Amino acid sequence: MSFDLRRLEQLIPGVIGRKQxxxxxxxxxxxxxxxxxxxxxxxxxxxxxxxxxxxxxxQQLPATTGSAWRPIGLILALLPIGVMPILLLLQRGPxxxxxxxxxxxxxxxxxxxxxxxxxxxxxxxxxxxxxxxxxxxxxxxxxxxxxxxxxxxxxxxxxxxxxxxxxxxxxxxxxxxxxxxxxxxxxxxxxxxxxxxxxxxxxxxxxxxxxxxxxxxxxxxxxxxxxGGEPIFGLGMINVMAPESEQLLIAIPIGILAGLVGGFFNRGLIWCSSFLEPWVRQRPIRTGLLLGICLSTLALSSWGTSTGDGEGLLQLLIQEGMPNHFPDGGSISQGITSIWITLVRVLAPMIALSPGVPGGLIDPSLAFGGLLGYTFCGLVGSSTHLGLALGMAAGLAGATQLPLVSIVFAWRLVGDQQLFAGVILCSVLAAYIGRLVARKPVYHALAELQRPNRF
Missing domain, CATH: 1.10.3080.10 (Clc chloride channel)
Known part of the structure; x- marks a missing residue:
């Protein structure tokens, strides 16, 4: 017994020392x-x-002011014509x-x-x-x-x-x-x-x-x-309580549509990036001017809604809506206008990102997905806020084929956890449809395109 106690006394300091x-x-x-x-x-x-x-x-553009183009708005819309060549020159040079x-x-x-x-x-x-x-x-x-x-x-x-x-x-x-x-x-x-x-x-x-x-x-x-000032729900709060049956019913068409649009956005961005690469390398100024003109033209023809990362536009839709430009009650003319704005929100990021300008496609994908859902629900007479929330997640999932990332992003930006079932279904659907259109996820395709040993 005494031997065991002495042995224990010897072991305790070592055990305590290891734990410390x-x-x-x-x-x-x-x-x-x-x-x-x-x-x-x-x-x-x-x-x-x-x-x-x-x-x-x-906030200086007609999309948010609701008025005609002002001088400051016109200057902002025309900035890409001068800025894009400068960016491509820097990317081509130092x-x-x-x-x-x-x-x-x-x-x-x-x-x-x-x-x-x-x-x-x-x-x-x-x-x-x-x-x-x-x-x-x-x-x-x-x-x-x-x-x-x-x-x-x-x-x-x-x-x-x-x-x-x-x-x-x-x-x-x-x-x-x-x-x-x-x-x-x-x-x-x-x-x-x-x-x-x-x-x-x-x-x-x-x-x-x-x-x-x-x-x-x-x-x-x-x-x-x-x-540092970044809010918990960056775009606001979705204040809509829809039964799960309604969520799932609306999620199916929105998931399919957003998956198709996101998949084609994926393929279009990869194709444009590959096509423009030699032009950017050999003629950065001409290419920059042409792309800048395209961006400015889209901005002028869409009340400025094609500009920015898209968060400002989504925030406006969540908090106030835009009755002058978006469908309300199934109006055909407003529906066509909204479809056009959705289209430019797909094309403009493709033009901006394809020459290799640093940036991201998450915000643009959230924007065109949200607009797609907003437009669809406006035309069929359902809640546009429901369509906006489901469309954001579906647009991102369709473009990136990352359903979990899309769900978390959508929930965190607009606080729509009450739409759990609909957001998950439309995200998964959009990711699958996007994969059918573009077999390779967009970031992986861009990584392959931009590897140093590609040429």
């Missing part, structure tokens, strides 16, 4: 994850502020490495480990952010998820290199993927997107060793985004 060491390592790990999230949120803050400037500029959305480049780097360092280098990251800033202030119809994903991945990698011993369970590729997802959390105040985007798009790897660090970093980045 494990606790210290756990707190170091947790602290490092929180720091990474906070720094990603801090890095995304300037892009969020620029996006806010873009929304305020959108900032050639910063061209492209940012997500395909991050995906290529994750696939080829040797590309991680050059792809996520600070100069390239800053240049991509500046290109996006110029395009956004000029009201180009593109989103910001490309730059924020790239930025999040770059910040996470830089911290991992500095504090690698604090994150022994995560290798460089894993922390880059987590950081990319956290960029969305910091850019859109959506913490769940960090693990979901990482799993569904960047790594296709489901592992608890990745999910809980992604959640911690995502929550931290989203919290800083919230402190």
């Amino acid at each position: 060491s494990e606790i210290i390592q756990l707190f170091q790990h947790l602290l490092c994850l929180l720091i990474i999230g906070l720094l990603i949120g801090l890095a995304c803050l300037p892009l969020n502020l620029i996006d806010g400037i873009q929304k305020s500029l959108f 900032w050639r490495d910063a061209a492209g959305s940012g997500i395909p480049q991050t995906m290529n780097a994750l696939e080829d480990h040797s590309q991680l360092a050059p792809a996520l280098a600070a100069p390239r990251t800053i240049q991509r952010g500046l290109l996006w800033t110029i395009a956004t202030v000029a009201l180009f119809p593109l989103g910001r998820e490309g730059p924020v994903v790239h930025l999040g991945a770059a910040v996470a990698r830089a911290i991992h290199k500095r504090f690698k011993r604090w994150l022994p369970s995560l290798n460089e590729r894993q922390i880059v993927a987590i950081g990319g997802g956290a960029g969305l959390a910091g850019g859109f105040n959506t913490p769940l997107l960090a693990p979901i985007f990482m799993i569904e798009e960047l790594t296709t790897e489901y592992s608890l060793t990745l999910i809980w660090p992604a959640l911690v970093i995502g929550i931290s980045a989203a919290w800083f985004s919230s402190v």
